[in-house]
Amino acid sequence: MDVLRRWAKGRTIARATLLHPSFRRRISPVRLRSLVGAQVERVERRGKHQLLHLDDGRILHAHFRMNGDWEFGKAGDELPRFARAVLEFSDDTRIVFVDSRALGTIELHAAGAALDLGLGPDASDSSWTAEQLGTALATRRGPIKPALLDQKLLAGLGNIYAAESLWRARIDPRASSSSLTPAQVKALRKAVAAVLKRATGSRYTDDSTVDLDVYDREGQPCRRCKTAIERIVQAGRSTYFCPHCQAG
Numbered sequence: 188m189d190v191l192r193r194w195a196k197g198r199t200i201a202r203a204t205l206l207h208p209s210f211r212r213r214i215s216p217v218r219l220r221s222l223v224g225a226q227v228e229r230v231e232r233r234g235k236h237q238l239l240h241l242d243d244g245r246i247l248h249a250h251f252r253m254n255g256d257w258e259f260g261k262a263g264d265e266l267p268r269f270a271r272a273v274l275e276f277s278d279d280t281r282i283v284f285v286d287s288r289a290l291g292t293i294e295l296h297a298a299g300a301a302l303d304l305g306l307g308p309d310a311s312d313s314s315w316t317a318e319q320l321g322t323a324l325a326t327r328r329g330p331i332k333p334a335l336l337d338q339k340l341l342a343g344l345g346n347i348y349a350a351e352s353l354w355r356a357r358i359d360p361r362a363s364s365s366s367l368t369p370a371q372v373k374a375l376r377k378a379v380a381a382v383l384k385r386a387t388g389s390r391y392t393d394d395s396t397v398d399l400d401v402y403d404r405e406g407q408p409c410r411r412c413k414t415a416i417e418r419i420v421q422a423g424r425s426t427y428f429c430p431h432c433q434a435g
């Protein structure tokens with residue numbers, strides 16, 4: 188995502204090409220040509236959706252499903268296998284939508300179109316704020332741990348990293364979402380960023396290879412206070428926490 192941002196943000200589209208028939212059905216040649224000259228103002232990720240906000244208000248919306256990804260290079264380089272779409276920029280760089288199973292999609296949304304993906308901001312996106320999270324939690328019923336797994340609140344945070352984040356922020360997973368203080372919400376926002384930074388690459392799959400602080404450590408001493416970690420089940424998912432330092 189940061190790579191997409193680095194390569195696309197601020198660049199001006201010189202040519203857009205759709206290579207796969209399923210993509211061509213979604214964006215007509217005329218609309219495709221209308222992309223020429225548009226500048227990518229902002230790149231946003233929500234779950235597996237990537238939104239390239241153009242300077243004319245339109246949004247180029249890529250959605251990877253199983254295993255799509257962007258590849259970066261110079262215009263004119265040989266195309267990678269399974270290239271489905273290409274955006275060339277005015278400085279002769281390009282990004283290529285590569286998707287071996289061709290299950291991903293690209294769409295172009297008109298300026299001002301309401302875009303409801305049913306998703307909150309992406310957990311790993313650095314642009315969402317503690318204030319946004321606080322606002323979303325303020326009206327929310329139920330405990331904080333299941334809330335963090337709700338993609339409408341925050342997209343892309345798995346069960347493991349929700350537990351890790353709460354441990355790091357010293358928040359009781361059973362605490363009511365709306366009861367968190369602004370200081371707790373701020374600590375939680377920071378904790379999510381720190382946990383995901385450490386776990387880069389394993390966000391969606393949860394098959395982490397990093398050392399976990401609390402997840403799957405039932406009965407073992409808390410890494411902060413040595414109290415035995417406890418396991419409970421919330422909304423059908425295991426939650427691990429330290430009953431001593433996550434008491435608040």
Ligand SMILES: [Zn+2]
Nearest residue numbers: 409412429432
């Ligand atoms: Zn502890």
